[in-house]
Amino acid sequence: MKISTLLSVAFVTATQFTNAVPVAQPSVDNTTMVDDEFLHVQVLGVGYHHEQHLKKRWLEKRDTAKGLVTGTRKGYDPNGAYRIPRQEIRALYADQGGRIFDLYLLALERMQAKSRTDPNSWYQLAGIHGRPYLAWHSRTSGDSRYRQAGYCTHGSTLFPTWHRPYLAYFEEVVWQNAAEVVATEKEWKYRQLWYPALDFLRIPYWDWATGGGDVPWQIRAATWNYRFYPNVQGRTVSRPNPIYSYKFASNQKDSGSFPNFPFNTWENTLRSPSGNNAGATSNNAASNSAIAGNYNSRRQRVYQLMANNNKWSTFSNKASAAEQNFDSLEAIHDEIHGSIGGGGHMSYVEYSSFDPVFFLHHTNVDRLFAIWQAINWRSVRDGNFATRQTNQGGTYGIVPGTVDDVNTPLMPFVGLSWNPYNSGATIETKLFGYQYNDVPKNHYGSTDTELDKLANFAASAVAKLYGGSGFTAPGTKRKRDGEQTAVDNGVEKSIVGVDQYYNWRIDIVADKSALNGTYTVHFFLGKPSRDPSQWSSQPEHVGDYVIFTHTMQAAPGIDPAQINNNVTGSVPLTDDMVNAFATTLKSTQPSDAIPYLEKNLRWRVTDNDGKAHRAKDVKGLNVAVSVALCTLPNDNLPLGSCQDWTHLADIVRKIGRDGGPDQVGVVPSPSVSATSVAPTTVSSTPSDVATSTTDATTEAPTSTVGVEFVIPTPDVVTTDATTATAASSEAPTSTAV
Numbered sequence: 253m254k255i256s257t258l259l260s261v262a263f264v265t266a267t268q269f270t271n272a273v274p275v276a277q278p279s280v281d282n283t284t285m286v287d288d289e290f291l292h293v294q295v296l297g298v299g300y301h302h303e304q305h306l307k308k309r310w311l312e313k314r315d316t317a318k319g320l321v322t323g324t325r326k327g328y329d330p331n332g333a334y335r336i337p338r339q340e341i342r343a344l345y346a347d348q349g350g351r352i353f354d355l356y357l358l359a360l361e362r363m364q365a366k367s368r369t370d371p372n373s374w375y376q377l378a379g380i381h382g383r384p385y386l387a388w389h390s391r392t393s394g395d396s397r398y399r400q401a402g403y404c405t406h407g408s409t410l411f412p413t414w415h416r417p418y419l420a421y422f423e424e425v426v427w428q429n430a431a432e433v434v435a436t437e438k439e440w441k442y443r444q445l446w447y448p449a450l451d452f453l454r455i456p457y458w459d460w461a462t463g464g465g466d467v468p469w470q471i472r473a474a475t476w477n478y479r480f481y482p483n484v485q486g487r488t489v490s491r492p493n494p495i496y497s498y499k500f501a502s503n504q505k506d507s508g509s510f511p512n513f514p515f516n517t518w519e520n521t522l523r524s525p526s527g528n529n530a531g532a533t534s535n536n537a538a539s540n541s542a543i544a545g546n547y548n549s550r551r552q553r554v555y556q557l558m559a560n561n562n563k564w565s566t567f568s569n570k571a572s573a574a575e576q577n578f579d580s581l582e583a584i585h586d587e588i589h590g591s592i593g594g595g596g597h598m599s600y601v602e603y604s605s606f607d608p609v610f611f612l613h614h615t616n617v618d619r620l621f622a623i624w625q626a627i628n629w630r631s632v633r634d635g636n637f638a639t640r641q642t643n644q645g646g647t648y649g650i651v652p653g654t655v656d657d658v659n660t661p662l663m664p665f666v667g668l669s670w671n672p673y674n675s676g677a678t679i680e681t682k683l684f685g686y687q688y689n690d691v692p693k694n695h696y697g698s699t700d701t702e703l704d705k706l707a708n709f710a711a712s713a714v715a716k717l718y719g720g721s722g723f724t725a726p727g728t729k730r731k732r733d734g735e736q737t738a739v740d741n742g743v744e745k746s747i748v749g750v751d752q753y754y755n756w757r758i759d760i761v762a763d764k765s766a767l768n769g770t771y772t773v774h775f776f777l778g779k780p781s782r783d784p785s786q787w788s789s790q791p792e793h794v795g796d797y798v799i800f801t802h803t804m805q806a807a808p809g810i811d812p813a814q815i816n817n818n819v820t821g822s823v824p825l826t827d828d829m830v831n832a833f834a835t836t837l838k839s840t841q842p843s844d845a846i847p848y849l850e851k852n853l854r855w856r857v858t859d860n861d862g863k864a865h866r867a868k869d870v871k872g873l874n875v876a877v878s879v880a881l882c883t884l885p886n887d888n889l890p891l892g893s894c895q896d897w898t899h900l901a902d903i904v905r906k907i908g909r910d911g912g913p914d915q916v917g918v919v920p921s922p923s924v925s926a927t928s929v930a931p932t933t934v935s936s937t938p939s940d941v942a943t944s945t946t947d948a949t950t951e952a953p954t955s956t957v958g959v960e961f962v963i964p965t966p967d968v969v970t971t972d973a974t975t976a977t978a979a980s981s982e983a984p985t986s987t988a989v
Contacts, residue, residue, distance in 0.1 A: 319371060319389040321421045321665045321673060323684030324454065335687040335694050338619070341456040341468055341612060351449040353470075354480045356456065359430040360494035360608065368504050372425045375504055378610075380404075380418065380664065382602030382802075384509030385648065388664045402602060403648045403664055406800075407571035407819065409564070409641040409656050411582050412621040413675035415614055417665040420684035422611060423455045437482045446480075454686050457615035460588055461554045462717050465547030467540045467592065471495055471609055495608040497521050497534065515597070521607040524594030534596065538785075542591035542796075545788035549795025552824035553584050554620065555718040556757075558711070559891035562628045564636045570819040572641060576897050578759040578878075581624070583797075583821035585617050590772055590798030591788070595860045599770045601802040619688045622681055626691045626710040629703050638675035690714075711890040719885065746830075746840040751884040754840045755894060756825035756849075756877065758794075763872025764801040765817045767859045773797045773873065775823050776854045777832060779916050784864045787856060795823040818872065825849075825877070842879065849877060849903050855911040867911040875911075877903045 324336075345353045366373035371389060380388050382402035405414040430453055437443035458468060476493040492499075499520040510516040514528035524538035557579055561567045566577035570586065593599030597607045604610050625632055638658040646652030649663025661672035681687050687694065690713040696706040746753050758775055774780070778792030788796055799819060829840050829848070836852075838844045855875060857865045867873060882894040 319421075319664070319666070320668055320670075321417045321684075322424065322668060323420050324423050324427045324686065335682050336452055336454050336685065337689045337692075338454040338615060338686050339456050339689075340462075341458050341470055342463065344456040345470055347452070348449055350479045351446070352453055353456075354478050355430050355433065355446065355449045355453055356426065357476060357478070357494055358433045358481075359426045359453075361491065362429040362433060363425060364494055364498055368501060372428075374498060374606075375501075377422055377425065378498075378605040381605035381610075383515075385602075386509075387648070401645070401647050404601070404605075405643075405647055405650070405656075405662075406582065406601060407569055407645075408643055409568055409572070409638050410660060410662065410675060411569045412617070413638055413678045414662045416618055416621070416678045416681075416684070417662055417673045419455065419611065419615055419618055420686075421665060423684070423686070426455055427453055433482060439483075442483075442485065446482075455611060455615055457619050458609070458612040459616050459619075459717075460543065460613070461547070461551045465544035467536075467543050471612065472536045472540065495612065498606050498608055500606075510603075512603075515600075515603055518597075521598075522596035523592055523598060523607070523609075525596045535594065539592045539594050541789045542594060543588075545790075545793055546587055546591055546796050548827060549823055550584065550587060551718045552827050553579055553795075553822065555714060555891070556822070556824060557581065557584065557620075558624060558627060558714045558718075560894050562631055562636075564631070564639050565641065567624060568638075569641075570821060578761075578820045579822035580820075581617060581620060583819070585613070586800035586821070587796060587798045588613050589800045590770055590860075591796065593770075595862065599800075599860050601800065619690065622688050622691045623710050623714060625679070626693075627707050627714075629707055632679070637679070690717075708890065715885055715890045719891075747884075748841065748881075751886070752881055753884065754826075754842065754845065755880045755882045756829060756840060756845060757879075757897075758797075758823040758825060758853075758855075759820070759876045759878050759899070760797045760822065761818055761820050761872070761874040762797070762799045762870075763817045764799050764819050766799075766871040766873065767857075767865065769802065770798065770800050770860045771865075771870075772799070772858050773867075773875075774856045774858065776856075777825075777828050777849075777852045778854070779914055780854055780856050782914075784856070784858050785862060787858070794825060794828045797821045797823055822878075825853075845879075846900065846903060850906050852916050853877070853903070853907060853912065854914075854916065857911075868909045875904050876901060 339347065344356070347353070360374075363372070363377070364374040366375075368375040370376065376388060379386065380402065381404045385402060388403070403414075404418075405411055408414075427450075430450055434443060434446040434450055437446060458471065470493075473493050474496050475490055476496075477488040477490050479488060481489040497520045500518075504510075505516045505518075514525075514532075517528065517530050518525070518532060519530050522532055522534045524535035524542075525532045526535055557567065561577045561579070563577065565572040567581055570580045570583040572580075589598050589604055592609060592613075593604070593607075597603045598610065598613075628636070631637075638656075638660075640655055640657045643650055643654045643656045644652060646654070647663075650656065650660065654660065658675045661674055662678070663672060665673045667673060667677070677683075681691075682693065691706070691710055693706065696702045696709075748754070760773060762773065772788075774787040774796050775794040776787075776790075776792045777794055780787060780792070781790050787793060826840060829837055829845065832848070833839075837848045855867060857867050857870050857873070859865060876899045878897045878899050880894040880897040883889065883892050885892040
């Protein structure tokens with residue numbers, strides 16, 4: 253930042269200086285308000301900039317006192333809109349020499365110290381999402397029968413849109429607390445140095461699909477050395493890092509609020525906990541290993557989601573999958589919860605939001621949501637947004653059986669008019685006072701031509717950040733010269749037709765109630781280790797599919813047998829198959845790939861405690877391999893494009909429903925079990941109303957039969973690829989967390 257910008261806050265006009273009464277420490281705490289409306293503040297000798305911060309502070313204090321979601325007002329772009337960008341955590345750490353980041357941490361520390369009775373305390377803000385299942389600002393669904401969930405919407409068309417005002421309100425409270433931190437700086441000459449940081453303070457995100465895979469050290473550090481601290485000059489101040497853990501007060505874990513062991517025993521939030529005792533600690537190495545082990549798969553999943561999923565119902569949540577799109581924003585999000593949680597708070601829906609990393613994680617989810625909106629702006633404009641879906645399970649703010657749509661109230665969030673937000677009111681991030689650098693709307697107009705330019709910019713950002721295989725360059729990890737030559741040759745042999753290639757993935761349908769909690773399906777191209785704790789990090793590991801859930805019962809009056817628990821996702825194979833070119837695979841063309849997968853694809857299952865389970869014993873677990881003929885990225889299609897996906901049932905039948913034997917390199921005995929193969933369709937409900945169950949874990953029968961399709965060939969490349977029709981397949985309906 254320019255020196256002139258940093259110093260501008262100290263300048264006052266001649267008139268202001270003449271009329272000023274010299275004071276050593278202008279007080280921001282003696283300002284009064286009448287009827288919750290801001291009265292003009294006469295600032296003595298500090299100028300307009302300071303006055304604006306006082307106004308902002310009182311406006312935020314007024315809004316947050318009432319629980320009004322208005323967004324963070326302070327900070328303008330050149331066009332006068334409130335569009336300060338949210339930054340990636342590693343970028344924010346370096347901005348303004350670190351002052352913004354330190355101010356952010358100081359604000360979190362202040363929030364975490366507040367009483368549980370304060371609606372804007374960390375305890376109550378986290379409690380909006382899940383436990384302790386209480387009304388926030390007395391806002392409920394009006395149905396007192398069902399109070400066995402938080403307000404959060406999972407497995408729902410509202411998953412992305414509900415979390416947007418949640419994060420916006422969290423950001424408001426962060427800003428308000430940051431302003432209060434700045435006010436504690438006693439000397440004005442030092443206080444003024446905080447104001448540029450306050451202007452540009454927005455909550456950061458953690459982009460877990462870039463940066464090499466490791467959890468940023470800023471998240472893993474138990475102690476933080478503040479470079480900037482109020483009333484301390486010339487030295488650092490060491491304090492507990494508020495994004496490493498949240499410490500519960502003794503009265504916050506009573507049996508009514510936290511009924512589950514060991515959550516009512518642990519003294520603070522934990523990641524990969526060392527045990528169930530009160531003094532348990534986080535195992536940073538284990539959480540980091542799981543995050544790093546899924547990095548390549550996660551990056552590909554984000555790329556494929558943006559490149560090949562333009563339908564809201566399948567993009568938004570894991571309970572609305574269709575034949576062509578098994579993966580979703582929510583399913584990708586689930587893997588982070590399971591990987592970094594490792595059986596700790598982040599691994600359970602109802603406790604996850606108490607871990608400070610939750611908000612870094614979900615801000616990135618919101619960012620990906622914004623990128624998808626920019627790329628698919630036409631379909632959003634035409635109504636492909638928060639489409640109809642039955643909420644079978646309900647939430648604290650939604651009555652079970654409600655058909656959610658764009659007009660469903662996103663409880664408990666209300667605006668200045670006291671009307672609840674709905675999804676339609678969340679489309680524009682600028683209304684909440686922020687944007688993302690990947691979607692710089694302030695640099696583009698509102699015409700179709702300008703929006704197309706923005707879409708191309710966003711798509712190019714996705715390609716740059718997440719493209720990585722030989723087919724979605726840039727970014728393939730360089731191997732030793734001999735290995736890289738083999739990879740390059742394999743890529744070349746895999747190109748068919750005119751700039752086309754075969755793209756491979758694993759599709760999964762799972763019953764979220766199968767293991768009475770969150771569990772993980774691990775996939776390999778090679779022999780799984782004998783030690784389950786090594787599965788996510790061993791070289792043969794391809795990726796994990798995490799079923800993120802928690803245990804609860806159906807609402808009173810809801811027949812458990814009518815609730816489906818099926819959730820879906822995908823794990824990409826192509827990039828790992830490309831890397832296999834250096835050893836045993838000639839190309840990704842079906843003639844080479846199918847025998848290779850039959851001999852080498854394996855999967856295993858662990859529960860939230862890391863205990864291994866036989867895959868064949870996991871109720872409702874269905875796996876299939878799918879392939880599509882795709883076009884390489886080019887200037888007109890920065891993300892490329894794909895034909896319809898084809899399910900190849902025989903691959904999984906030959907491997908067997910137990911995920912294959914430990915040995916590899918041979919084709920296992922064929923398994924005729926239909927339950928080992930994913931369905932070719934996953935919705936038997938009318939297309940305009942899908943179904944979901946938000947956080948219900950009652951069992952539902954499943955019947956899934958895989959059907960072999962004709963593999964597409966390069967000479968039939970069209971927008972509508974030819975596929976056979978399933979002659980006999982009963983598919984599960986969609987579900988929730």
